[in-house]
Amino acid sequence: MALAPAAQDLLFREARTANAFTAEPVTDAQVQAIYDLVKYGPTAFNQSPLRVLLIRSPEARERLVGHMDEGNRAKTASAPLVAVLATDHEFHEELPRLVPHAPRAGEVYFSDRAVREQSALLNGALQAAYFLIGVRAAGLAAGPMTGYDAEGLRAEFLDADHEPLMVVNIGRPGDDAWFPRLPRLGYGDVVTAL
Amino acid sequence: MALAPAAQDLLFREARTANAFTAEPVTDAQVQAIYDLVKYGPTAFNQSPLRVLLIRSPEARERLVGHMDEGNRAKTASAPLVAVLATDHEFHEELPRLVPHAPRAGEVYFSDRAVREQSALLNGALQAAYFLIGVRAAGLAAGPMTGYDAEGLRAEFLDADHEPLMVVNIGRPGDDAWFPRLPRLGYGDVVTAL
Numbered sequence: 001m002a003l004a005p006a007a008q009d010l011l012f013r014e015a016r017t018a019n020a021f022t023a024e025p026v027t028d029a030q031v032q033a034i035y036d037l038v039k040y041g042p043t044a045f046n047q048s049p050l051r052v053l054l055i056r057s058p059e060a061r062e063r064l065v066g067h068m069d070e071g072n073r074a075k076t077a078s079a080p081l082v083a084v085l086a087t088d089h090e091f092h093e094e095l096p097r098l099v100p101h102a103p104r105a106g107e108v109y110f111s112d113r114a115v116r117e118q119s120a121l122l123n124g125a126l127q128a129a130y131f132l133i134g135v136r137a138a139g140l141a142a143g144p145m146t147g148y149d150a151e152g153l154r155a156e157f158l159d160a161d162h163e164p165l166m167v168v169n170i171g172r173p174g175d176d177a178w179f180p181r182l183p184r185l186g187y188g189d190v191v192t193a194l
Numbered sequence: 195m196a197l198a199p200a201a202q203d204l205l206f207r208e209a210r211t212a213n214a215f216t217a218e219p220v221t222d223a224q225v226q227a228i229y230d231l232v233k234y235g236p237t238a239f240n241q242s243p244l245r246v247l248l249i250r251s252p253e254a255r256e257r258l259v260g261h262m263d264e265g266n267r268a269k270t271a272s273a274p275l276v277a278v279l280a281t282d283h284e285f286h287e288e289l290p291r292l293v294p295h296a297p298r299a300g301e302v303y304f305s306d307r308a309v310r311e312q313s314a315l316l317n318g319a320l321q322a323a324y325f326l327i328g329v330r331a332a333g334l335a336a337g338p339m340t341g342y343d344a345e346g347l348r349a350e351f352l353d354a355d356h357e358p359l360m361v362v363n364i365g366r367p368g369d370d371a372w373f374p375r376l377p378r379l380g381y382g383d384v385v386t387a388l
Binding site: 002003004007008010011012013015017028031032039042044051053054055057100118121122123125126129132142146182183185187189193 | 195196197198201202204205206207209211222225226227229230231232233234235236238240242244245246247248249250251254288291292293294312315316317319320321322323324326327330331332333336338340351359360375376377378379381383384385386387388
């Protein structure tokens with residue numbers, strides 16, 4: 001591997017989904033540094049459908065916690081920062097800026113809403129993964145969660161053109177921050193050569 | 195950032211989607227090292243729906259190229275290694291191994307096929323992104339593509355329980371391997387604080 005072992009540990013091997021955090025704040029400067037790194041991750045046609053909502057105020061936090069599943073509430077209430085990652089189903093409106101060599105790409109490939117929704121889910125999830133890796137690259141732990149009332153979350157914070165992908169708790173891991181590592185599938189279970 | 199600048203460059207800033215490759219082979223040992231690193235990336239309920247098909251034989255390569263969009267054929271034919279990344283819609287059958295503390299998770303949460311398909315798309319895409327990062331961590335360039343006949347690809351290489359997510363060319367970048375970097379959305383376009 002070209003990536004040094006310590007960096008491999010930071011991003012994958014020792015990184016864990018944290019369930020408890022210290023009180024140390026996560027600053028806007030840290031989030032900007034994360035975004036400015038991971039924005040370069042590839043998406044199909046550079047479509048970049050991910051949008052990020054940072055839950056900063058106590059009022060917004062309280063509104064968010066009410067839509068989380070029971071088992072996710074305490075950690076969502078106590079994490080230094082919580083981010084709602086969502087896709088924008090109208091991402092094609094930005095394509096003239098994003099693919100200036102193909103200014104009609106939006107009309108040609110993405111005029112159908114159902115096509116955009118599927119494409120935004122795939123490519124928004126890619127960008128969500130880059131974001132999680134970026135949080136780890138910043139020396140922070142991420143706690144991604146999909147256990148929430150998606151329609152409630154959408155109605156509370158988003159609109160009909162945005163779909164929540166996941167909610168992510170962000171901060172430095174606290175005491176007993178994680179469970180033992182779960183097993184993974186082996187190479188032979190996942191990879192087949194033809 | 196805790197991740198060293200050179201590693202940030204390797205994974206994001208200088209990494210690019212390659213369209214041309216040298217002839218240097220990509221070995222099974224390299225793919226195994228990539229998998230054994232990125233398998234630790236998080237998925238919801240550790241569901242791990244990603245499956246990888248390595249196109250090794252000339253016959254398989256020829257079958258694959260025929261399903262790619264015109265503009266993707268030459269590079270797919272010439273890349274040292276091509277991988278088809280797919281999701282397994284029957285991933286819940288592996289859950290007793292993956293979440294041994296909740297052996298009935300598959301029946302309780304994933305008995306509905308439509309739920310599994312959406313979950314496999316989101317979580318398979320997360321794992322596909324980890325895989326692309328892993329290819330870069332190995333010092334290789336990845337060329338992810340979604341321009342292909344998905345139903346043709348499925349019928350050729352997969353079955354009704356597997357859905358292609360993307361096809362990835364892998365190798366060392368060759369001459370004129372990429373176009374100039376496309377613009378990205380700014381922090382203020384993507385991130386909102388509440």
